[in-house]
Amino acid sequence: MIEINKNYLNIKKSYLFAEVNKRSREYLEAHPDEKLLILGVGDITQPLCDSVISALHSAVDDQSKKESFHGYMPECGSDEFRTAVVSYYKKFGVNFEKNEVFVSSGALDELGDILKLFSDNNSALVPEPAYPAYVETNIISGHRVIHLPALPENGFTALPDYGIDADIIYLCSPNNPTGAAYSYDVLSKWVEYAKAKKSIIIFDAAYESFIVDRDIPHSIFELEGSRQCCIEICSLSKTAGFTGMRCGYTVIPNELVFDGISLNALWTQNRTTITNGVSYVLQKAGAAALSEEGQRQTKQAVKIYQKNAEVLTKALDECKITYYGGKNSPYIWMRCPNDMNSWDFFDFLLNKAQIVGTPGAGFGECGNYYFRLSAFGDPEDTVLAGERIKDMFK
Amino acid sequence: MIEINKNYLNIKKSYLFAEVNKRSREYLEAHPDEKLLILGVGDITQPLCDSVISALHSAVDDQSKKESFHGYMPECGSDEFRTAVVSYYKKFGVNFEKNEVFVSSGALDELGDILKLFSDNNSALVPEPAYPAYVETNIISGHRVIHLPALPENGFTALPDYGIDADIIYLCSPNNPTGAAYSYDVLSKWVEYAKAKKSIIIFDAAYESFIVDRDIPHSIFELEGSRQCCIEICSLSKTAGFTGMRCGYTVIPNELVFDGISLNALWTQNRTTITNGVSYVLQKAGAAALSEEGQRQTKQAVKIYQKNAEVLTKALDECKITYYGGKNSPYIWMRCPNDMNSWDFFDFLLNKAQIVGTPGAGFGECGNYYFRLSAFGDPEDTVLAGERIKDMFK
Numbered sequence: 096m097i098e099i100n101k102n103y104l105n106i107k108k109s110y111l112f113a114e115v116n117k118r119s120r121e122y123l124e125a126h127p128d129e130k131l132l133i134l135g136v137g138d139i140t141q142p143l144c145d146s147v148i149s150a151l152h153s154a155v156d157d158q159s160k161k162e163s164f165h166g167y168m169p170e171c172g173s174d175e176f177r178t179a180v181v182s183y184y185k186k187f188g189v190n191f192e193k194n195e196v197f198v199s200s201g202a203l204d205e206l207g208d209i210l211k212l213f214s215d216n217n218s219a220l221v222p223e224p225a226y227p228a229y230v231e232t233n234i235i236s237g238h239r240v241i242h243l244p245a246l247p248e249n250g251f252t253a254l255p256d257y258g259i260d261a262d263i264i265y266l267c268s269p270n271n272p273t274g275a276a277y278s279y280d281v282l283s284k285w286v287e288y289a290k291a292k293k294s295i296i297i298f299d300a301a302y303e304s305f306i307v308d309r310d311i312p313h314s315i316f317e318l319e320g321s322r323q324c325c326i327e328i329c330s331l332s333k334t335a336g337f338t339g340m341r342c343g344y345t346v347i348p349n350e351l352v353f354d355g356i357s358l359n360a361l362w363t364q365n366r367t368t369i370t371n372g373v374s375y376v377l378q379k380a381g382a383a384a385l386s387e388e389g390q391r392q393t394k395q396a397v398k399i400y401q402k403n404a405e406v407l408t409k410a411l412d413e414c415k416i417t418y419y420g421g422k423n424s425p426y427i428w429m430r431c432p433n434d435m436n437s438w439d440f441f442d443f444l445l446n447k448a449q450i451v452g453t454p455g456a457g458f459g460e461c462g463n464y465y466f467r468l469s470a471f472g473d474p475e476d477t478v479l480a481g482e483r484i485k486d487m488f489k
Numbered sequence: 490m491i492e493i494n495k496n497y498l499n500i501k502k503s504y505l506f507a508e509v510n511k512r513s514r515e516y517l518e519a520h521p522d523e524k525l526l527i528l529g530v531g532d533i534t535q536p537l538c539d540s541v542i543s544a545l546h547s548a549v550d551d552q553s554k555k556e557s558f559h560g561y562m563p564e565c566g567s568d569e570f571r572t573a574v575v576s577y578y579k580k581f582g583v584n585f586e587k588n589e590v591f592v593s594s595g596a597l598d599e600l601g602d603i604l605k606l607f608s609d610n611n612s613a614l615v616p617e618p619a620y621p622a623y624v625e626t627n628i629i630s631g632h633r634v635i636h637l638p639a640l641p642e643n644g645f646t647a648l649p650d651y652g653i654d655a656d657i658i659y660l661c662s663p664n665n666p667t668g669a670a671y672s673y674d675v676l677s678k679w680v681e682y683a684k685a686k687k688s689i690i691i692f693d694a695a696y697e698s699f700i701v702d703r704d705i706p707h708s709i710f711e712l713e714g715s716r717q718c719c720i721e722i723c724s725l726s727k728t729a730g731f732t733g734m735r736c737g738y739t740v741i742p743n744e745l746v747f748d749g750i751s752l753n754a755l756w757t758q759n760r761t762t763i764t765n766g767v768s769y770v771l772q773k774a775g776a777a778a779l780s781e782e783g784q785r786q787t788k789q790a791v792k793i794y795q796k797n798a799e800v801l802t803k804a805l806d807e808c809k810i811t812y813y814g815g816k817n818s819p820y821i822w823m824r825c826p827n828d829m830n831s832w833d834f835f836d837f838l839l840n841k842a843q844i845v846g847t848p849g850a851g852f853g854e855c856g857n858y859y860f861r862l863s864a865f866g867d868p869e870d871t872v873l874a875g876e877r878i879k880d881m882f883k
Contacts, residue, residue: 096687101608142554143552151549158537166733204765211629295491341767374733374771377770
C-alpha cells in the first residue's frame, strides 16, 4: 500500500502570491473601471534584449534543419553555456572550472532539486523574512526548519548564532524580500560558522545584478574558505528578464567534500541520471545573455528597475517612512505606517491607492509589520504609485 | 553537521550510455577513418516540424516586445498547453479535465520529481529489462526496488505477481528497451493488481505515437478503473522530436485519492510551491506539436523511424535472429547471436560492422543476452546497418 508524502500538509494552505492575486482580482471585480499598479509579485516587465532574441531565433532555425538539429543536451550544461558562466564570474574576480557550473531550469526549481544531495535527517536554517520556497522545499523533504529572525537593528542581515546547530543554511543577498545586501564582513562570519558546524550554505544570488556598492559581494565565492562550504544558486530571471524563459545556473565547487564524498560528483551523477538537461534554445539564450554584448543590453533593463526603486524610495523618504533595501536591490522593505499589520496595509493600499504590494507576513512572522514594494513594475505605474504614496502619507 | 544522501553510492557507477559513448569514442580514436552507424542511444535525428518551428519563432517575437512579453508562467501549465493535451487524448477516447494535465520538462525529469508525492517508505516494482531511470530515481529516494523479470515466454510483457507487495509500479508501453506493447488484457491485470494492493502505477507512455495495432492502448486511461490508481507520464521527445527541447506532460486524475488525500491537489501544490513552470516558448512549441496540423507533420518523422524499424526487422528476419518489438515501437530487442553476452556483442558489432547499439545488460540482469537496436537513426545509416547485419549473420 502506497504511503503518501504527508509533509505537504504542513505547508501553510494559502500561498502568499496566490492570496495577493485573489484579493487583487476581487478588487477589480468590484471596481471594474480601476487600474491596479502592480508592485507586488517579483515578475519583470521589460522584454528580452536583442542579443537574446537573436540567439533564440537562430537556435530555433538550428532545430529546423537536419544538419544543425540538436537532440539530447549534455545534462550538466552545454560547453558554451558553462563557459559563458565561468567568464561572467571572472568580472567579480571569481574563478571556476567549467565542471563546477551546472545549468538549471531556474533558481526556484533548483532550490527544490538540490535537496536531493542531502539525507532527510538535516535541519535547515532560514533567516527570516525569507523567500517562502526555502521553508517549503525543506518541509516537503521532511527537514526540521529553524527560523532565525533577521532584525531591523542590523539592517535585516542576520548574524550566525553558535548556539544553533544548522545543517543547511539559506542566505539570499541582495535579499528577497528585505533588499538587505550582505557585506563581506557579515558573509565571512557565516562562512566561518558553516565551516565550524560542518554545514552548507546555499547562497541565493538571484539579485546580484542590482548591486551597485563596491563592497557588497556578488558571489559567495568572493569569500575566502567558501569553496569548502557553499553552493551558489543563481538565476537569469532578474538579470536578463528570464522569468518566463527558465534557465539559470548553480555552482558547486570541487572542494565541497563531506565524508570523502564530492558534492560536485554527486550532483553530476544526479543530473546525468535523472534529467535530460535544459533545452538547447534556452541554453543558447542564456549564453547570449551572459555575453559581453548581452550584458551591456541587459543592464538597460536593470537601470529601468533601479530608477523605479529610486522613485519609490524618494517617495518614502519624503513621507519619512522607514524602509530597507531599494539600493543594491530591486526590493524595498518598508515599515507599515501607523502600526498597521501587513495584510491590513495591503488592503489599505489596494483600496485607497490601487497599489498592489506584498505583505511582509508572507515572508515569515517577523515580517508582520512590514511590506515589500517591487521595482520590477512598469515605470509609469511606479511614478504614479510614488505620487499616490506621497499624497497619502506626506 | 550535514548528512549527505548516500543513496547515490548504491547506483551502479558506469552509466549505460556513458559506457556506450566511451567505447564508441575509443573505437573512433583507434580507427579515425571509419564512420559509425548509430543505432544506440534513443536520440532522434529528424528536425522539428514546420508548425513547431513557426510557433517557436512567434513565441520568441512575443518575448521581444513589452506588449506581448510573458513573464512567470502558470506553474502547472499554460491554459493553451493543457487544452492541447486534453484535445490530443480525445483521439484515444480518453477525456480529462484540464486541471488533470500538468506540463513537465520532459518525462525523465518528471520520473524523478514525481516521487516527491510519496514518502520514502515505499517499494518500487520495476519489470525488467527496464529504462534505468526507474531504478535509479528510486535508489536516490531510498526506496526498496523490486526487480520483476519480464520473460521472452510472454513477449516481454510482465504479468503481476500477487505474492509481491509493491507500492509504486512502473509500466512502460510500448516498452523501452524491449519494444513490447502491452495489450488491454495485460494492462487490465495490472490495474486490478494495483487496486487490490492500493498501489500506484506510473505509466510511461513516451512511445505511444509508434503504436499501429488497434488493440494496443495509447494511454493507461483507456483502461477501466485506471483513474483510481494510475499516473501517466508522457513525452514529446519521440512524438515530436523534442529530445533537445524539453517539454512533456503528466496526467494525474482527480480520482487518485489515498487516505483522503488527492494526489492531483498535492502535485498542484508541489508545482505551485517549488517550480516556476516551463518556458513560455516551449509550451507554445508543445501546443503546436499537439495541434491537428502539428500531428499531421510529426507523423512524417514517425513514419521515417517506422521505416527504419522495418529495414532492421527484415534484416533480422532474413538472418533468422529472434527479436521482439520493431512493430508498435521504435526499439528492436534482439537475442544476441551465438549466445554472445550483450557487451561482447556490442564490441563485436562495433568492431566488425561499425554499428553502435545498446547492450541489454544495461537494462537489468535479464537483458544479459539481448541487444537493443533503435529505429531513430539516420535512414541511410540504418539501411547500411541492415546490409551489414545480413552480410554477417545470413
